[in-house]
Amino acid sequence: MKQRKRIAPYDAPAGVARKPLGFTFDGRHYVGLEGDTLASALLANGIDVIGRSFKLHRPRGVFSAGVEECNALVQLEAGGLDEPNARATLVTLYDGLRATSQNAWPSVRWDLLGLLDLFQRVLPASFYYKSMIWPNWHMYERVVRRIAGLGKAPTSRDAQTYQKRNLHCDVLICGGGPAGLSAALAAGQRGVRVVLVDDRDALGGALLHEQMRINGESAGRWVERVVEQLRALPNVQLLTRTTVSGYYENNFLAAAERIAAPVWAQDRTGTLRERLWRIRASAVILATGALERPLIFPNNDRPGVMLAAAVRAYVNRFGVVCGQRVVILTNHDDAYRTALDLHEAGVRELSVVDTRANVDEKLQQCLHERGITHYPAHGIVATQGRRKITAVRLARHLGGGQLGAAIVTLPCDLLAMSGGWTPTVHLFSQAGGKLRYDEANLCLVPDGCEQQVRVVGAANGKFTLAGCLADGARAGREMAEPSGGAHDLSTGAPVVDTGLDETLRIEPYWYTRGARTDKQWLDFQYDVKVSDVELALRENYVSVEHVKRYTTGGMSIDQGKSGNFNILAVMAELTGKPIPQVGTTRFRPPYQPVTLGTFAGPTVGERYAPWQTLPAHAWHAAQAAHFGDYGWRRPEYYPREDEGIAAATLREVLAVRHGVGLFDGSPLGKIELRGPDTAALLNRVYVNNLATLKPGFARYAMLSNDNGVLIDDGVIVRLADDHFLVHATSGAVARVFLLFEEYLQCEWPELRAHVTNVTTQWANVTVSGPKARQVLQKIESDINFDADAFAHMQFRSGHFAGVPARILRASFTGEVTFEVSVPARYAQSLWQCISNAGAEFGITPYGIEALEVMRTEKGYLHIGSDTDGSSNALDIGWGKIIDKKTTDFIGRRSLQRASDCGDARLQFVGLESIVPDVPLPVGGHFIDEATPHMPVKSHGYVTAACISPMLGKAIGLGILRNGSARLGEQVHIYAKGKVTTARVVPPAHFDPQGERLHG
Secondary structure, eight states: OOOOOBOOOTTOOTTOOOOEEEEEETTEEEEEETTOBHHHHHHHTTOOOOEEOTTTOOEEOOOOSSTTOOSOEEEEEETTEEEEEEETTTOBOOTTEEEEOOSOSBOSSSBGGGGGGGGGGGSOTTHHHHHSOSSOTHHHHHHHHHHSOOOOOOOSOOOSEEEEEEEEEEEEEEOOSHHHHHHHHHHHTTTOOEEEEOSSSSTTGGGGGOOOEETTEEHHHHHHHHHHHHHHOTTEEEEOSEEEEEEEGGGEEEEEEEOOHHHHHHSOSSOEEEEEEEEEEEEEEEOOOEEEOOOOOBTTTSTTEEEHHHHHHHHHTTOBOOOSEEEEEESSSTTHHHHHHHHHTTOOEEEEEESOSOOOHHHHHHHHHHTOEEEETEEEEEEEOSSSOOEEEEEEEEETTEEEEEEEEEEOSEEEEEOOEEEOOHHHHHTTOOEEEETTTTEEEEOOOSSSEEEOGGGGTOOSHHHHHHHHHHHHHHHHGGGTOOOOOOOOOOOEEOSSOOOOOOOOOOSOBTSOGGGBEEETTTTEEHHHHHHHHHTTOOSHHHHHHHHOTTOSTTTTTTTHHHHHHHHHHHHTOOHHHHOOOOOOSOSSOOOHHHHHTTOOGGGTSOOEEOTTHHHHHHTTOEEEEESEEEEEEOOOTTOOHHHHHHHHHHHHHHSOEEEOOTTSOOEEEESTTHHHHHHHHBSSOOTTOOTTBEEEEEEEOTTSBEEEEEEEEEEETTEEEEOOOTTTHHHHHHHHHHIIIIIOTTSOOEEEEOGGGEEEEEEESTTHHHHHHTSOBSSOOOTTTSOTTBEEEEEETTEEEEEEOOOSSSSOEEEEEEEGGGHHHHHHHHHHHTGGGTOEEOOHHHHHHHHHHHTOOOTTTSOOTTOBGGGGTOHHHHHHOOSOOTTTGGGGSGGGSSTTSEEEEEEEESSTTSOOOTTOEEESOSSOOSSOOOOEEEEEEEEETTTTEEEEEEEEETGGGOTTOEEEEEETTEEEEEEEEOSOOSOTTOTTTTO
């Protein structure tokens, strides 16, 4: 591959050669230089086509030099590293780097699916919403996902590791350009804790690729001196290669730091690759700069069409001359710097095309002195070339974006365009900041925020170097003062020489009128054109958020950084509204993509959700228990010899039903509430009446949220007048505890009650079955277990086997049950003691699977399994209980809505299979017909099912539309292409009167 012209980067030390670095792209070997990005190395090697667009597979080349890159997306593969959609402009080149193109077959230069471009007129925005309806989307999904897309998700385990760190500071500065450096120096010299974060390898921002002078020295040298000063300050911390991706309330920000590539590239297993910083700052300064906008004209997406400032960056910073015959298209003064810098780099075939009729005379004189052709009051009406731009056709600008007929054709191999600058206000908007429209510079700028944040420099609409330096220094001083900053060490404003007047003098040019709008690209990666916005508006999608989703404009990898503002401006032009009235889309975190590994950090594998083991785990393991993950590591069943899950479960169920069994209920939530107002609190929170509960008694209770939706249930025990024990479900105990805390602290702080989660303090053995009482009576205790002394739903405390114990008669099996709880340190001995006492009765441990069978037989509700996100207390038959309660409770008012008590609700019912030995499918949906024609409407679904050992038939539970009025009806259940018929019955299948329960 022919190398492009390489020159010494501007301001590079004389006589110092950069080290060559080998890398591969699409399997071919290339050589770049130390300090390159992958993008600059590819450009230096003459590679013009790097990727393909998402939908039409049009060829794409390097577009920018920074975070706004939307074209040069590659897949990185290096040993254990496999990262899709990496922006070549942000990938630091290292020796051995391997990258491949994406979304192309058989190659990126000869992509067969590029034929889709011929059919673009029948593939407009949102065509899939209108055409991929019959029979359903899934018929097309597999093909569409192969055709459209970007990189491929990794299939192997990530070999690198990730960290999370917390950081506190007085002043956080986001952005290490001229404004950020000035702010950091001003704040740091005042002694406050300063953290400066920048997403590039080196600090300096735009100064690294501009030919400007500060205080008589080059901008690069000034940056080096300031960085040296900052590193010498002990209260200043510099974080490079770190992107602040999210700004949240109370000045909490999240940042992702990328470890220098050579570290993990050489040792690719277990090496730290990225780090997540969770930063809490007293004050924040956003010096995030501005993003250059492209201009909109026909075929403005061809490879070889780049942003003007990016072309300047590749020349001055990396020494890569991107073309020898260059056309520069602009509507403001700043892009003229690119022409001058390219001329200094040795490019002689240069033309500047300006849509403005009136251009500053000094600029015209500069071009004339260098022999650069100038076309004021012109625009580009067409470009030529398929895989690389070869020529542009010019036409006179008639005003308002309207161009005349083409009059000049200019051959070129590079088109550098600039449509102005858009301040990077993403983080400011995430913080809740408001924006206003700057008419002079045609951009949105910050306009106030309730958080302690300041925006400076180009991000604040200051587009002169002197303005950026002064704005940053002033913000640094002022933001440091509230944090205790003292002594002023400022040395006055720096003297700036930029060579040219930095006033933009920009004139609007939003798209080319009179030319085909289906050839003018707004979002280059997602193939969104001006014609797509026209179509959206014709179909009455007039909200900017609706247009975004209808066209997918601004939803690609760069999240609108290159095209969003142009889309807003085009909408304004087409609707005749000013840009402020069009509004903006919401800026949401992350500011730029962050790998999932960074968010996860070390909490992966077994560390993702650490096991909670039962206090008697060793006892269960000794009984060969088969454990499952239920938040706690709990026994599912206890197989004997060659038993499988079905045989073991059947044996355990029969043992409990005919004799006695042991179950570990330690994970059941135990929340203690004390205080004179505890009863009042619980009565306000729970659905049923708890104020009348007497000490020593228990009551089953339901908990709902503000919407009346059931969120938990459990048995509540009153230990004394001012002392309650709440049993929450094991999966919900943590959030129920926090809910109590929230109510006490935020809603009813006047209530005198204190809440404590004691779940892990108590170990439990639940003894259940007809012989449960006989087993417990064999063990020494001061508690009377006789039926007339200790009835169902009563509670006793005392001593059991010589240790303090709490014992509750409550059942989830439908059998006589005692829940024996002792301090957790006695768990092992308690299990052994009860097991020994029950040996003569054939006592058998049983697990979750047997419990599920027995609770299904009894029709006991399981919140979360037998309910969905809309189920309320009325849906489970609690209407009479609610009517009897005269006081208010959380969610009661919601239950009065018509939609919460109508016949169309999904209600809790029992089911039995018409064919007794045909099991009911859990998750199967209730439908109208036995021979359905897809798609069909669902009327609910089966939530639990089993073959009942006691009834000898298939039974189940479910939530069915208007189910309580349909008892006795036959219903059809669809699952996995089959239909099963069942009869609707009351939930309680076995022992419906509870005679065994009260034995």
